[in-house]
Amino acid sequence: MKQTIIGMLTLALLAGIGFSSCSLNSRQEVKENGGTYNPSAEKITFSFAAPRGLPTTYAIHDQAEWTIKDNRITLYEFLAGPKTYVKTHELTLTNSGGPEYQASLTAADFVGSGNTIHAGENRFFLFVANDEPLAGLQSGVTTVDDVMSRLISRKQSANASCKALLQDGKYLPMVGVAKMGQASTSIPMSGAAMINVDLIRAVARIDIQTTMKATAAHPEYKEVIIKDAVLKNAYDRTAVGEHRATALTTVGGVKTFATIPAGGVSPSRSYNGVMGKLAKAFYLYETPKTLVSKDQAPVVDITVEYDGKEHHVEVPFYQNGAVVPVKRNYLYTIILGPKESPVPPVTGGGVSFAIAVNEWNGPVSVTESLNLLAPAQGAKLPTGYDAKTHKLTVDAAGVTNVQIPFASNFAGSSSTIVVTAKGNPDWVQLSYAGSLMTLTVKPNTTGVKRTAVVSVADANFPTAYQYEIQIEQD
Known part of the structure; x- marks a missing residue:
């Protein structure tokens, strides 16, 4: 599995150099065994990697991340010209066992008895999987923009699991627009046609991996064990198209999706086939494009155990004076490991934190066959x-x-x-x-x-x- 970490930048330096530290020292003290532990002599620094080009793609999603609940999908039908609402359809798909689905539709699905579809009445089709159908839409009045601004329906809440973003806590919301050929979203309702829909997940994903342990070169290193993690500044909702994340409400204390095993995640043990990785730590909505300040950026607060002591390290999605955007259908892997350069180990145990950014391999494909007379x-x-x-x-x-x-x-x-x-x-x-x-x-x-x-x-x-x-x- 190939990862690309591009543009690594150290954000926290050693004590005494004169820079503020986004590190262990950001917590004034850590309680341990009823006493107070002063971490000033044992800093944990982190560095942050952000994409500076096209991300590397690789197969990372599993069946749970492309499954459509009960093979049922919602189709919102609009007139292609004015983009005004016509009707909502609940369709049953067929699935052959992989991330591909099919459905066969007829013109009778789109018109009532005695009605006709006249020349020029092309359609714009918006598909939404694993989300509840919207109510209160008005034919000829509600627009595509109105519908997109109301999707997705579920919201994230403070101090709650990010499972709240998934239908029944396990099905990822996905959205796609029907196309003919490579680009056309205006679907003619005359003539048999095959149309394709690429469903894109409406959420991003964060994994956390620890690689910090003793090596032949550095036998003095200790294991960094992941004990817990919470997500701060998570955006409570998202939307579709240009309406993405229009609400700027943030919540904190968001709990992990994956269950952290008893004793934590160790760099010396395999979890689901990967050493030291807490896969699916969080699902989250993407960030608005308007974010500019550090206090608006999402932050992952990781509780780690190092050398028998518990520490908190906060990793913000912020670097080079700018917010690093979280995008839907992207995977962000926080990597904990020994810091070799440019900052030497601190008391034999410096730890860096980097984020690898990858496109979350997809999308999920749906093929619709419009069966018509022409x-x-x-x-x-x-x-x-x-x-x-x-x-x-x-x-x-x-x-x-x-x-x-x-x-x-x-x-x-x-x-x-x-x-x-x-x-x-x-x-x-x-x-x-x-x-x-x-x-x-x-x-x-x-x-x-x-x-x-x-x-x-x-x-x-x-x-x-x-x-x-x-x-x-x-």
Whole structure:
């Protein structure tokens, strides 16, 4: 497993040099066996690493971190143009055993009986996993921004476990937007299509690892054992998109997600296959982009045992005079180890604290198959037909035997297509056979422009979705 620690900077130096120390000395005294222990002669310093380029990615998530509870996901449907709310859907996904899910949808999932989806009514789909559906959304009024500003629903509380951020204490909230191709979020509701959704976790993760122990080069070193940890200045909520973490409320005393074993975490023992690591110490929401001061930055307060004595070391997410941002779907590993340079060991036992920043390998993929009725993909369409507006323009002379191939991808479809000209105009003739709709428009001798609407439907779903073609004849 590869880690990159970039730009390490020492923030605490030895006593007497004249710098303030964010170290063991930040606590004036430590109670031990009923007495007072003065740590001034045994400083524990820390250094902080922040990313200065693209983070290194590696497989770090496990099944618990990509599982969707009960394979159920919430889909918020919006009109793609005005980004106004249409409907909330609760979908059931299928899962093959890995961090990939699938769902098969039909147009009937998006329209009620007797309704149609007209040309240009593309959709914007927002998917949310492991979070409770929002209530009180108004069709045609509520916007995408309104919904994004209200996600995610769960809040962190002071002096409570960070499990509060997870659904049922174990399912990570995730959010994703449907896309066609690499970028388009405007999903056409005509034509069969495969759309992809990358679900990104709405939380970050902190691990703590201790590597400080006696070595052949330094037999005088003692083990640094992790006994406890709490998170301070944790942000109580988050949102989606540009609304992320708009609330600036912070809470303290946040307890670990992982259970610290009796006796603590030792650098000489393996925990879940990794020496000395408290994996999943914390899940937390990302920090707002507006943070500037050190007292706004999250702080991990670690209780360690060193040489039989208990100490507190506070590690802030702050360096070089700026807050180091905590980003969703990123992993931050606090590494405790011997300090070789530039600061020599203090009384034979200096300890540094660095943070390795990595992208939390993901995202979780969801593939949605929109099963619709439309002209067959890749088919050659007649001259004068605009596939975007579903309009066929015909001159006064008319046309004979214009053919358009249709395909129905409705789940459970019999592939039987029904074509009708609404109002039964006598100048439009239709037939359907062998997957081809054949259309004849008689010459226009009226001297005025005329229009008609042809409806194409699946026989099994005649009112769920109708593909409409507008014929306009000079």
